[in-house]
Amino acid sequence: MIRIEARDTQSLAWNLGLPVISATLALLLAAIPLTLAGAPIGESYFYMFMGVFGSKFAFSEMLTRATPLIFTGLAAALAFRAKLWNIGAEGQLYLGAMAAAAIGTGVFDVSGIILIPTIIVFGCAAGAIGMIVPAALKIRFDADEVVTTLLLNFIIVIFLQYMLEGPLKDPMGLGWPQSSPIMDQGMLPKVMERMRIHYGIFIALLCAAVAQFMLIRSVWGFKLRAVGENMHAARHAGLPINSSLLTVAAISGALAGLAGVSEVAGLKGYLTADLSPGFGYTGIVVAMLAGLSPAGVVIAALFIASVFVGADSMSRAMGVSSYLADLVVSAALLCVLLGGFLTKYKIISVASQSGSSR
Amino acid sequence: MNYKKVLSLKNLSKSFGRIVANQDVSLDLYQGEILALLGENGAGKTTLMNMLFGHYIPDSGHIEVADETGHFSELTLGNPQGAIAAGIGMVHQHFTLAENLDAVDNITLGAEPLRSLRRNRSKAEKKIQYLIDNSGLSAPLNIPVGRLTVGERQRVEILKALYRNVRILVLDEPTAVLTPQEADTLFENIAAMAADSLSVIFISHKLREVLAFSHRISVLRLGKNVGEIDTSEADEQKIASLMVGTKTSHPERMVTSVGSPVLRLENLSIAGRGRRDSLKNINLTVFSGEILGVAGVSGNGQAPLAGLISGMLRPEAGQIILDNQEVKQINPAEMIAKRVGRIPEDRHRDGIVGSMSVAENLIIEGLNEKKFQNYGMLKRENISKHAEALLTDYDVRGPGSAAPAQLLSGGNIQKLILARVFHEKPLLILANQPTRGLDMGAAADVAHRLIEARDRGAGIILISEDLDEILRLADRILVMHDGAFVETETRDRAELGLLMAGQAA
Numbered sequence: 001m002i003r004i005e006a007r008d009t010q011s012l013a014w015n016l017g018l019p020v021i022s023a024t025l026a027l028l029l030a031a032i033p034l035t036l037a038g039a040p041i042g043e044s045y046f047y048m049f050m051g052v053f054g055s056k057f058a059f060s061e062m063l064t065r066a067t068p069l070i071f072t073g074l075a076a077a078l079a080f081r082a083k084l085w086n087i088g089a090e091g092q093l094y095l096g097a098m099a100a101a102a103i104g105t106g107v108f109d110v111s112g113i114i115l116i117p118t119i120i121v122f123g124c125a126a127g128a129i130g131m132i133v134p135a136a137l138k139i140r141f142d143a144d145e146v147v148t149t150l151l152l153n154f155i156i157v158i159f160l161q162y163m164l165e166g167p168l169k170d171p172m173g174l175g176w177p178q179s180s181p182i183m184d185q186g187m188l189p190k191v192m193e194r195m196r197i198h199y200g201i202f203i204a205l206l207c208a209a210v211a212q213f214m215l216i217r218s219v220w221g222f223k224l225r226a227v228g229e230n231m232h233a234a235r236h237a238g239l240p241i242n243s244s245l246l247t248v249a250a251i252s253g254a255l256a257g258l259a260g261v262s263e264v265a266g267l268k269g270y271l272t273a274d275l276s277p278g279f280g281y282t283g284i285v286v287a288m289l290a291g292l293s294p295a296g297v298v299i300a301a302l303f304i305a306s307v308f309v310g311a312d313s314m315s316r317a318m319g320v321s322s323y324l325a326d327l328v329v330s331a332a333l334l335c336v337l338l339g340g341f342l343t344k345y346k347i348i349s350v351a352s353q354s355g356s357s358r
Numbered sequence: 359m360n361y362k363k364v365l366s367l368k369n370l371s372k373s374f375g376r377i378v379a380n381q382d383v384s385l386d387l388y389q390g391e392i393l394a395l396l397g398e399n400g401a402g403k404t405t406l407m408n409m410l411f412g413h414y415i416p417d418s419g420h421i422e423v424a425d426e427t428g429h430f431s432e433l434t435l436g437n438p439q440g441a442i443a444a445g446i447g448m449v450h451q452h453f454t455l456a457e458n459l460d461a462v463d464n465i466t467l468g469a470e471p472l473r474s475l476r477r478n479r480s481k482a483e484k485k486i487q488y489l490i491d492n493s494g495l496s497a498p499l500n501i502p503v504g505r506l507t508v509g510e511r512q513r514v515e516i517l518k519a520l521y522r523n524v525r526i527l528v529l530d531e532p533t534a535v536l537t538p539q540e541a542d543t544l545f546e547n548i549a550a551m552a553a554d555s556l557s558v559i560f561i562s563h564k565l566r567e568v569l570a571f572s573h574r575i576s577v578l579r580l581g582k583n584v585g586e587i588d589t590s591e592a593d594e595q596k597i598a599s600l601m602v603g604t605k606t607s608h609p610e611r612m613v614t615s616v617g618s619p620v621l622r623l624e625n626l627s628i629a630g631r632g633r634r635d636s637l638k639n640i641n642l643t644v645f646s647g648e649i650l651g652v653a654g655v656s657g658n659g660q661a662p663l664a665g666l667i668s669g670m671l672r673p674e675a676g677q678i679i680l681d682n683q684e685v686k687q688i689n690p691a692e693m694i695a696k697r698v699g700r701i702p703e704d705r706h707r708d709g710i711v712g713s714m715s716v717a718e719n720l721i722i723e724g725l726n727e728k729k730f731q732n733y734g735m736l737k738r739e740n741i742s743k744h745a746e747a748l749l750t751d752y753d754v755r756g757p758g759s760a761a762p763a764q765l766l767s768g769g770n771i772q773k774l775i776l777a778r779v780f781h782e783k784p785l786l787i788l789a790n791q792p793t794r795g796l797d798m799g800a801a802a803d804v805a806h807r808l809i810e811a812r813d814r815g816a817g818i819i820l821i822s823e824d825l826d827e828i829l830r831l832a833d834r835i836l837v838m839h840d841g842a843f844v845e846t847e848t849r850d851r852a853e854l855g856l857l858m859a860g861q862a863a
Contacts, residue, residue, distance in 0.1 A: 219725055219734050226722060229713045236668060236700070236708040237722040238691030348415070348436075 051313025072283025090280025127257015
């Protein structure tokens, strides 16, 4: 029989070595389906590595992919810290994206210095509303936010499809359900010529830094942590539970909305219904991998983006199904989560323990 | 008593990281014996019992148990199933009940085979009823345990152990929540069961009951055996000095002059879900410079009374007048602003945020003070200085002000809460079960602090189920029964006990 016990101390070497061990194990696991698909292992992994670190372009692609994940990861991490289970980052992302498309495609013909901040503000506001409503329903009617935010995702996507067939539809779009392009001055500047990477990454990093700082150093962060970690004690101490929940809901929604803004006004330039391949949901994974720490979200987002981009590149180079990329990602996630568990807990074989004490 | 040994703990040691909880502890238990295990908080009593029950695996040492025929065999360590199979039952200090299930389900949980689809509930109820009739431990069987009082939950816990046909019963502070009569009944029943060959180990801080009901006393201090005496040869001073290493004294209650009213409750009513959540048109005045003791069995309105004064509950009718002003907005923040200090009953749940630092827990009620924040940003230097000063003043021991509060022991968590409350020099103090589960040293500290605040002129409401504590500390005594007060002059345990049971003396 085995038992699981919390570790009294967590060794530093173990903490540092663990990600490496997990990653190696993930690659070993993923080698099984790769072999079955007939791809040589060494070469496959070489292409996977090169797909992230092989060139400036490859690396910039990885950062481009990490940008929305940092936003949605932060959205989940902050809300989860308050035990507000925002599963609706996907929907809030699209709300932000719709706001960006609505504002940025010609309503205001002003210079970029005014237009870009306006797009950002409206995108944040749209995302924020998308989370404030479920939070208010939770506070007022005790409605479970897991259910409401999850279901809102589907409602918002259907609303998006309506908007793309109606008010937001590009008249020049040859009938495709997509919005008009964002005006040039409304686009976030590119970081490098001929690369897709844009200033969204800097906004994301800034958000992570501010979130980390506010969570630890501000009165707001103090209240948020107290409410999330022990609601009873927070209430007993007279902390304003409802306003803490509402502010964190607004900020969480706004961050998810920013992911949408950054994808529309930074990367794509127009809005379609397949803007996000599940960034909102992957954000939850990012947040959990990060242990709900905003700084950790950055690292987790970079890691997941690397696996995605590297595996994609590998599947193209080796001519194997792109679903293998998903397998690699899943194996990596499982190994890291299991590894994270093992840093906190140890598994003991009880039979050998009692045997040795005899 | 016969002298057949049933259990033998041999040279058990256990450490958690650098903290040594038990060092080379040995203990024997004989059939039909009631053994009291005494020691201060942190002396390692609960750790020792948890090793016996398989919750912890000892670093070294072993445990031997006799089966029905008296044949000794070694107990597999770290295996509660094995302990249960060997006839060992444990009732924990912190309850291990599923709150959404009723008592019958809780008692039978795990005692029934998983594979069978049908449960024989009526048979289980019959057996439980039989146990209740024999032990006198009554509790509502068919409502969710979450709605039972603390006292009733404990009775369910004991029934749960009895249901498993235990031959060795371990009770971790069993009487903390019972009236004196109930405690006496419990021990009478335990004595009867012991005479019927049940062997009992009980952990207690109450010297009176240890002396009255145990056969033998074993004392732990700092994780080691420090003494074992037959109860017939023991007295209070002797065992107290064994426990703490020195002689202790209870604080003397001095009569002081009583000042003006600090709190008046006028015609207050709360209609809760049930009897235990209700207050029926109560009137109460607390004067500055007095300790008002509120005695009673748990579940007679203490919870709504405490909820009201902490600002957690709003009354349906009536007024709260604090320092001659009616409190219009009743919420915790308002009560703190009106200088009401609150020591909550459940200090782990309501008193601290365990994962936040000691320093943060010390300012959680004072976040708005300019000293601790500036434009919404925490002043970390002031906060940690404040913490260091309070930790010294209130003798809070632990891994320091930056460590998570959950690393402190129960007694030190209470000291942390005392530091937070008393530092603000409150006008009114609500102390709800302030010494429950504390060792003698920490309990004496709480008592000293309460008396100190009283002498400074604070009005204090002391809600306690420990009648001895009320008799020692209170200047005036109220008994709560069925959501109402009975004021009484008597200081006689038996008379108070009758009032607590609702029988007017």
